[in-house]
Amino acid sequence: MGNRMTLFTKGFLKENPTFVLLLGMCPTLATTTSAVNGMSMGLATLFVLVMSNMVISAIAPVVPDKVHIPVYIVVIATFVTILQFVMQAFTPEMYKTLGLFIPLIVVNCIVLGRAEAFASRSGILDSALDGLGIGLGFTLSLTVIGMVREILGSGSVFGWKFISGDGMLVFVMAPGAFLALGYLMVLFNKISKKQ
Amino acid sequence: MDRLLVSPSPHLHSRTSTKVLMRDVVIALMPAVIVSVVFYGWKELLVLLTSVVSCMAVEHLVCKYLMHTRSTVGDWSAAVTGLLLALNLPYSTPWWIVLIGAVVSIGVAKMTFGGLGQNVFNPALVGRVFLLISFPTYMTHWEIPHGLFGIDAVTGSTPLGIIKEGLLQGGSTSEIMANNDYSWFDMTFANIGGTSGEVCAVAILVGFIYLCVRKVIKPWITISILATVAAVSAVFWAVDPAQFTPPLFNILSGGLLLGACFMATDYVTSPMSVKGGVIFGVGIGFITMMIRYFGSYPEGVSFAILIMNSTVPLLDRAFHQKKFGRA
Numbered sequence: 455m456g457n458r459m460t461l462f463t464k465g466f467l468k469e470n471p472t473f474v475l476l477l478g479m480c481p482t483l484a485t486t487t488s489a490v491n492g493m494s495m496g497l498a499t500l501f502v503l504v505m506s507n508m509v510i511s512a513i514a515p516v517v518p519d520k521v522h523i524p525v526y527i528v529v530i531a532t533f534v535t536i537l538q539f540v541m542q543a544f545t546p547e548m549y550k551t552l553g554l555f556i557p558l559i560v561v562n563c564i565v566l567g568r569a570e571a572f573a574s575r576s577g578i579l580d581s582a583l584d585g586l587g588i589g590l591g592f593t594l595s596l597t598v599i600g601m602v603r604e605i606l607g608s609g610s611v612f613g614w615k616f617i618s619g620d621g622m623l624v625f626v627m628a629p630g631a632f633l634a635l636g637y638l639m640v641l642f643n644k645i646s647k648k649q
Numbered sequence: 650m651d652r653l654l655v656s657p658s659p660h661l662h663s664r665t666s667t668k669v670l671m672r673d674v675v676i677a678l679m680p681a682v683i684v685s686v687v688f689y690g691w692k693e694l695l696v697l698l699t700s701v702v703s704c705m706a707v708e709h710l711v712c713k714y715l716m717h718t719r720s721t722v723g724d725w726s727a728a729v730t731g732l733l734l735a736l737n738l739p740y741s742t743p744w745w746i747v748l749i750g751a752v753v754s755i756g757v758a759k760m761t762f763g764g765l766g767q768n769v770f771n772p773a774l775v776g777r778v779f780l781l782i783s784f785p786t787y788m789t790h791w792e793i794p795h796g797l798f799g800i801d802a803v804t805g806s807t808p809l810g811i812i813k814e815g816l817l818q819g820g821s822t823s824e825i826m827a828n829n830d831y832s833w834f835d836m837t838f839a840n841i842g843g844t845s846g847e848v849c850a851v852a853i854l855v856g857f858i859y860l861c862v863r864k865v866i867k868p869w870i871t872i873s874i875l876a877t878v879a880a881v882s883a884v885f886w887a888v889d890p891a892q893f894t895p896p897l898f899n900i901l902s903g904g905l906l907l908g909a910c911f912m913a914t915d916y917v918t919s920p921m922s923v924k925g926g927v928i929f930g931v932g933i934g935f936i937t938m939m940i941r942y943f944g945s946y947p948e949g950v951s952f953a954i955l956i957m958n959s960t961v962p963l964l965d966r967a968f969h970q971k972k973f974g975r976a
Binding site for chain 2: 620621622623624625627629633
């Protein structure tokens with residue numbers, strides 16, 4: 455059981471996809487303009503990650519080695535399409551905001567990376583736990599980055615504005631994403647080294 | 650015998666040190682500082698003081714609490730950054746924006762890379778561009794100077810800003826310039842809207858000549874920037890005088906002189922060799938003119954210098970300075 459627990463918790467700190475593995479940088483930089491946007495992107499990826507991890511671990515033994523990457527991509531793309539339709543139907547606002555980055559989850563290196571490195575050689579339950587842990591770690595990182603950028607850039611937390619007027623606009627733009635990510639990574643390393 | 654130091658030649662000893670060089674830059678900036686205080690009044694002095702003090706404070710605090718090394722405030726480089734940052738801001742900038750600029754200049758652009766000598770980009774310019782993008786309303790709010798004891802201030806745009814807006818509304822350059830009546834005298838001796846360091850061309854040139862005489866900076870960088878700006882704008886102006894501004898206007902307006910004399914020639918962020926320096930200067934001049942003519946911002950000197958800063962490691966590798974004693 456302890457083993458299973460570490461499978462789940464390693465995604466938060468030790469193998470945090472954003473701050474340690476540096477995977478999925480593209481959605482990390484592009485969609486974290488606010489805490490809500492970052493969290494939505496994280497949750498979307500979490501869904502795809504858990505589902506595709508489970509399916510891939512189930513079908514891995516019967517997939518011929520030569521075509522395993524196309525097969526995994528098709529599985530991942532299926533879940534992304536489902537997600538896309540669901541979001542378009544129930545959260546059209548968020549669907550518009552995240553835009554291109556939802557279909558791009560198909561080529562997110564976290565999802566394919568976990569499929570290759572973990573799900574293809576582990577059991578279904580383990581793979582689901584792994585996907586859940588990594589996905590929650592990703593969601594948490596994106597929410598934190600989004601929160602920092604939102605506080606500095608627009609002076610609000612989860613849409614609740616605490617200053618009048620604008621913040622430091624640069625944090626809503628691309629350079630701010632790099633700055634926020636860099637300094638949060640410094641902080642993350644400092645904290646995780648202490649432990 | 651342990652106390653003998655074995656080191657390779659050349660065994661030259663010179664009195665120059667970071668401290669001496671930086672003090673020379675501070676002295677060279679004094680004419681521009683004095684002129685800006687005289688023309689803009691006490692508000693400008695406040696901006697200058699806030700900037701210098703907070704730059705030095707940030708450097709001291711980062712050294713002490715984050716890097717745990719000896720404080721490097723004593724080498725004057727933070728003071729130079731503070732002065733340059735202040736000269737790059739409108740004098741009406743509120744103190745807390747100056748403070749943010751100082752934190753970004755020293756904290757982000759300089760100390761993050763490891764302090765003096767390690768930074769890729771000019772700290773003062775990073776601070777300025779950060780503020781320009783973050784607080785466009787404060788950073789493009791210019792007031793026409795009315796002197797140290799003047800009471801009424803008039804809000805006005807910079808010459809470059811006026812021309813950009815006029816062109817967007819379909820006017821022609823010569824009309825706009827005639828309507829706004831810019832005499833060359835005004836542009837040379839501080840009578841135009843702009844950041845505090847941009848107003849007086851003569852004050853900046855005096856500082857530049859002082860630095861050249863003291864051999865503190867590399868004059869070929871400045872000269873190649875100004876020559877490129879003049880050449881590029883001469884070509885465009887000759888082709889279509891209705892749409893493009895003349896060479897002398899481009900040299901005297903905006904932050905070009907301040908940038909070319911004091912920012913582009915920064916030791917750490919400019920190429921070592923003459924050839925590299927000339928290419929660096931030509932690049933800055935060209936990018937500046939492209940932004941001024943075709944970009945959405947009216948002014949592009951700071952962006953041009955930062956872009957070319959990023960090429961310095963390549964230029965240094967491509968053009969080695971010839972060493973003595975080699976066949």
